[in-house]
Amino acid sequence: MTQTPYPLAMDLAAGLFLLSAIGVLWRQQLSAMIRLLGLQGAALAGIVAILGVHQHSLELILVAVGVGVLRAAALPWLARRALGDSPAEARETRPVVNVATSLLAAAALTLLAYAVTRPLVALAPSPATTILPAAVAVVLIGFFTLVTRRRALSQVVGFLLLDNGITATAFLATAGVPLIVELGVSFDLLLVVLVLQVLTTRLRTAFGSSDLDELRELHD
Amino acid sequence: MTITLLAPTGLPLIAALTYATAGWRARSTAWVGVVTSTLLAADALTVAATVTRRGPVHTAGGLIRADALSAWMLLGVATVALLACWASPAYLAAGHTSASRARWYGVLLHLFIAAMTAAVLAGNLGILWVTVEATTIVTAFLVGHHRTRTALEAAWKYVVICSAAIAIAFLGLVLLYYAARHTGLTGEQALNWVTLTGHAHQLDPAVTRIAIGLAVIGFGAKAGLIPLHAWLPDAHSQAPAPVSALMSGVLLPVALYAVLRVKAIADPALGAGYLRTVLLIMALATLAVAALLLIGQRDYKRMLAYSSMEHMGLIALAAAIGSQLAIAGLLLHMAGHGLAKTVAFLGSGHILHRHISSRITDVRALAARMPLLAGLFGLAILALLGFPPAALFASELGIARAGADGGLIWATAAAFTLMVVAFAAITAHTGRMLLGPPPVPETVTAEASDPPAAFTLTAAMPLIAGLLGVAALGITLGPFTDLLHAAASIVAAS
Numbered sequence: 001m002t003q004t005p006y007p008l009a010m011d012l013a014a015g016l017f018l019l020s021a022i023g024v025l026w027r028q029q030l031s032a033m034i035r036l037l038g039l040q041g042a043a044l045a046g047i048v049a050i051l052g053v054h055q056h057s058l059e060l061i062l063v064a065v066g067v068g069v070l071r072a073a074a075l076p077w078l079a080r081r082a083l084g085d086s087p088a089e090a091r092e093t094r095p096v097v098n099v100a101t102s103l104l105a106a107a108a109l110t111l112l113a114y115a116v117t118r119p120l121v122a123l124a125p126s127p128a129t130t131i132l133p134a135a136v137a138v139v140l141i142g143f144f145t146l147v148t149r150r151r152a153l154s155q156v157v158g159f160l161l162l163d164n165g166i167t168a169t170a171f172l173a174t175a176g177v178p179l180i181v182e183l184g185v186s187f188d189l190l191l192v193v194l195v196l197q198v199l200t201t202r203l204r205t206a207f208g209s210s211d212l213d214e215l216r217e218l219h220d
Numbered sequence: 221m222t223i224t225l226l227a228p229t230g231l232p233l234i235a236a237l238t239y240a241t242a243g244w245r246a247r248s249t250a251w252v253g254v255v256t257s258t259l260l261a262a263d264a265l266t267v268a269a270t271v272t273r274r275g276p277v278h279t280a281g282g283l284i285r286a287d288a289l290s291a292w293m294l295l296g297v298a299t300v301a302l303l304a305c306w307a308s309p310a311y312l313a314a315g316h317t318s319a320s321r322a323r324w325y326g327v328l329l330h331l332f333i334a335a336m337t338a339a340v341l342a343g344n345l346g347i348l349w350v351t352v353e354a355t356t357i358v359t360a361f362l363v364g365h366h367r368t369r370t371a372l373e374a375a376w377k378y379v380v381i382c383s384a385a386i387a388i389a390f391l392g393l394v395l396l397y398y399a400a401r402h403t404g405l406t407g408e409q410a411l412n413w414v415t416l417t418g419h420a421h422q423l424d425p426a427v428t429r430i431a432i433g434l435a436v437i438g439f440g441a442k443a444g445l446i447p448l449h450a451w452l453p454d455a456h457s458q459a460p461a462p463v464s465a466l467m468s469g470v471l472l473p474v475a476l477y478a479v480l481r482v483k484a485i486a487d488p489a490l491g492a493g494y495l496r497t498v499l500l501i502m503a504l505a506t507l508a509v510a511a512l513l514l515i516g517q518r519d520y521k522r523m524l525a526y527s528s529m530e531h532m533g534l535i536a537l538a539a540a541i542g543s544q545l546a547i548a549g550l551l552l553h554m555a556g557h558g559l560a561k562t563v564a565f566l567g568s569g570h571i572l573h574r575h576i577s578s579r580i581t582d583v584r585a586l587a588a589r590m591p592l593l594a595g596l597f598g599l600a601i602l603a604l605l606g607f608p609p610a611a612l613f614a615s616e617l618g619i620a621r622a623g624a625d626g627g628l629i630w631a632t633a634a635a636f637t638l639m640v641v642a643f644a645a646i647t648a649h650t651g652r653m654l655l656g657p658p659p660v661p662e663t664v665t666a667e668a669s670d671p672p673a674a675f676t677l678t679a680a681m682p683l684i685a686g687l688l689g690v691a692a693l694g695i696t697l698g699p700f701t702d703l704l705h706a707a708a709s710i711v712a713a714s
Contacts, residue, residue, distance in 0.1 A: 123398070146384055174394070185390065206367070
């Protein structure tokens with residue numbers, strides 16, 4: 001059986017999308033994590049573009065360009081700016097869960113994603129929806145990164161992974177939510193990252209580092 | 221009608237623009253916000269009257285829509301916004317805030333109000349989501365307003381947890397949209413809740429179940445419900461008092477309003493049982509956490525924050541019961557809690573200015589030293605505890621009765637037992653603050669010699685107005701009776 005180029009391209013893009021998320025868990029260098037995030041943004045734009053070409057939709061191809069600019073360039077650039085020029089801070093030194101366990105957890109989360117998305121795929125089987133599990137796996141891995149990393153910036157990266165996964169789900173399941181909602185979501189996302197970037201700077205001024213271990217004055 | 225539906229978002233935006241260009245001046249622009257929020261309240265009354273008389277109204281192709289439920293929420297937002305704006309000049313005057321920070325405060329406060337009014341008037345789940353997320357963005361810097369280490373820490377937790385939670389809610393909406401598209405709805409209709417509710421029985425149950433669960437957990441986090449509640453006590457205790465009042469008094473209800481909208485779609489699609497179980501677990505767990513953490517509480521602003529969680533837990537319980545009486549009780553409880561908690565937070569702001577510390581043990585014998593402030597704070601706490609004539613007495617009674625009628629006796633009994641624990645804890649802490657022997661004069665250090673301004677009647681006016689409002693609501697709903705019943709029947713299981 002020969003595969004047509006469309007499912008093949010979809011699978012490749014989705015594979016890259018999931019692998020870059022796992023790469024974030026594997027690498028500890030913050031700058032490498034941000035590079036992987038950019039790669040993932042590019043893979044996401046690729047998925048949208050492939051969908052656009054397949055459906056002969058100029059609108060989707062334009063959206064793909066927008067997604068690419070925002071997620072492969074603008075957001076990683078903002079994250080890199082938040083990193084500043086402090087090489088001493090450039091590593092995730094003491095994650096709550098070490099790298100080997102994180103990778104095992106990523107495998108488990110991917111399996112979980114396949115299990116919970118079965119009804120989603122069953123509703124409308126197509127080359128696009130069959131890779132929904134990969135998108136949901138990225139959501140779960142993003143959430144995992146968010147709760148197990150202690151550097152402020154790694155948490156931002158985790159949040160962005162989570163969001164990339166959700167956007168991928170939206171495009172794969174329904175070729176995207178209505179444009180006005182998509183615009184609102186992208187704008188909100190950009191603002192959240194800007195807010196977090198400013199907060200990281202202020203935290204660094206107040207605490208001398210953005211290691212969230214220092215954040216323990218508020219508790220009961 | 222278009223203009224009355226656009227004004228609730230437009231007026232705060234005008235105020236925000238004024239502060240952005242002219243800055244915050246104690247004698248002039250400080251009162252712009254009061255003027256716009258008075259107009260906002262008048263506009264909310266117009267919307268409420270129209271909706272009561274003519275039924276739902278909409279504009280902008282259905283993207284902006286007001287039915288009885290939106291109108292009720294809009295009234296709540298407008299009232300608390302008015303009180304918070306009214307109290308803001310006194311708060312900033314006492315707080316030694318720099319000019320640029322006061323300007324930012326004015327801009328962000330009004331953007332915050334605009335986002336909330338837009339949220340309750342959204343006719344589309346997507347727009348609702350965008351506006352709820354916008355509230356997180358604009359309040360982030362309001363929480364961090366004081367730029368202390370604790371304030372920044374609270375702001376960071378707030379943004380990270382709420383953004384992640386609300387992203388999860390978005391995943392839920394995406395899946396709901398996916399299910400809706402497969403019933404043959406077009407892209408524009410598939411997030412509009414009027415059409416969604418109409419087509420709910422056609423939605424694929426397996427996909428809808430995942431979608432609704434995610435949406436309720438996500439929006440529930442923003443309403444301070446378990447499991448993603450950890451941001452709430454930090455953010456509410458660190459924000460400036462008028463902002464805490466808005467966050468606790470109306471932002472939590474707005475997030476819960478999103479849950480109610482989701483519930484109106486979920487119940488016809490999945491039957492009432494599914495969401496009832498989810499909400500019951502969230503409600504009881506939230507109540508338990510709030511009650512337990514109230515017992516050993518040492519900080520009075522955190523005490524108020526946990527009290528908000530406790531009330532949100534009760535409101536989630538009412539949503540789980542879901543009968544007409546329960547939903548009416550829920551809406552009345554939202555309004556009463558909004559007003560009473562606003563007064564309590566505004567009062568706590570004044571107490572904080574005069575004691576520097578927010579520890580309960582540092583405030584003693586307030587009733588003897590500042591009878592007016594202590595009286596108002598005490599009355600607000602009594603209202604929150606559910607003493608008549610406060611509206612919370614009537615609403616709690618209604619929710620308890622609805623729970624007994626609806627076959628959820630054990631859950632309701634457990635919830636009210638936890639409420640009693642919280643009641644005892646709050647009474648003990650407040651008693652320690654208001655009563656007791658006055659502090660020995662020697663303990664007052666020399667640095668604190670900068671004598672804080674007396675608590676004048678002018679500063680007390682917003683607090684008195686709020687207390688009168690909560691008492692009036694408890695005695696009679698007057699012209700709002702029809703609106704409340706119409707609003708309740710939108711969500712209630714028939």
